[in-house]
Amino acid sequence: MQYQPLSEVRDTLKVQWYRSKMPPQRFRALSRRSDRQGWKQAGGHLALFCLTGTVTYWAWAQGVWPVFLLALFCHGTVASFFRGTATHELGHGTVFETKWLNKLFLYLFSLISWWNPFDYAASHTYHHRYTLHPEGDRENLLPLHPNVGRTFLLQLFTINLLTQPGRTFGKGGFLSTVWITLLDAMGRIGPTDIPFNEWLQALHTDQPEQHRRSIWWSRTQLAFHGAVLVLAIATGQWVLPLILTVPSYIANWLSYFVALPQHCGLVENTSDFRKSTRSIHLLKPVEFLYWHMNWHTEHHMYAGIPCYNLPALAAEIRDDMPEPRSLRGAWREMLDTWERQKVNPGYAFDTPLPATAQTQRRKAGQGEASIGDLAPEGLT
Helix, strand or coil: CCCCCHHHHHHHCCCCCECCCCCHHHHHHHCCCCHHHHHHHHHHHHHHHHHHHHHHHHHHHHCCHHHHHHHHHHHHHHHCCHHHHHHHHHHHCCCCCCHHHHHHHHHHHHHHHCCCHHHHHHHHHHHHHCCCCCCCCCCECCCCCCCCCHHHHHHHHCECCCCCCCCECCCCCHHHHHHHHHHHHCCCCCCCCCHHHHHHHHHHHHCHHHHHHHHHHHHHHHHHHHHHHHHHHHHCCCHHHHHHCCHHHECCHHHHHHHHHHCCCECCCCCEHHHHCCCEECCHHHHHHCCCCCCHHHHHHCCCCCHHHHHHHHHHCHHHCCCCEEHHHHHHHHHHHHHHHHHCCCCCECCCCCCCCCCCCCCCCCCCCCECECCCHHHC
16 A cells, blocks of 8 residues: 655644543643652663573573573563563653653663664654554554464464564564664665555655664664674573573563554544553553553553553543453454454444543643653654
8 A cells, every 4th residue: 555755644634632631730740750660660670671581590500491491481571571662661751750761771671672762763753643544653554463373372472583573563573673673774674565664664764864873773783682692602601692682582472462452453543542542451560561551542642641650640531431451351352353354354343432431622732742752853
């Protein structure tokens, strides 16, 4: 499908989003960033990564292989939430009040997880401005397949090596990610008949300065992980790449199961986030690893509110919101929708609103429409 240039989309596509009302003083309180909360979230996640990595290394050094495999599984589960989760919220720049701390953790988590924060900043800015309007947002291109095939599940519970990038930004396996990074380091893109590559091409054409930064970042990633590999070969410590280079692609099961419900199977081309995004209940430890992005409808409504304040935001506006799904309920809903889409590709699940919900749109203030510090200079 041919899409118009993104520069034209910015001129022609004006979405007047519905946002639930709340008292201005409450909005200001929820929008307040906190270094203490930032350290709790980002520092806590990094501490878990260091802990599981240390246990993995110890078990390898001691030759305690059952403990090694269990520790590596836990290490991968923790690290898989770096890629597109921790880097997502840090990319918004709302985690810490101190701006350089946001950047420090963003680049650290991105480096470990082979994430490109520069391409993503451009992509995700469009995603928030034009959520599921394909001419302006192809970060998640519907319909999305809630894949539970055996080969795919085997990779999710072991090492995700071969999954190809398709209709979702940055969700390929390790080998495809390395290949994309190599191409990007040379200023190239793969075949544009693949939706992910077409979207990258559109972003690079629209934001050439951001593309230049992306190229240098890809070269930095290759240099870093190349150095880890050389060190591992020189010292015989082959466990180092498993701890530092591959972990975000090991045991991807939990990050996949909780992240796919964000938009899968829902309505596109709507100005109501309650129809195009899905919030779910999660256990508190999982919600922590997921950086509270299970409150995804609330995040889209008020993307400038820090992730750790999203549960309070959800409580504040819950009378105006659909009932959050359980994780199991969300997956049942997605799988049922996918079966119907095989027969009727245009079908999407139309989320029912509660009787107390409002629908009248209003012009949002500048603060309400904020997406934090996400947008690159070319899109501010």
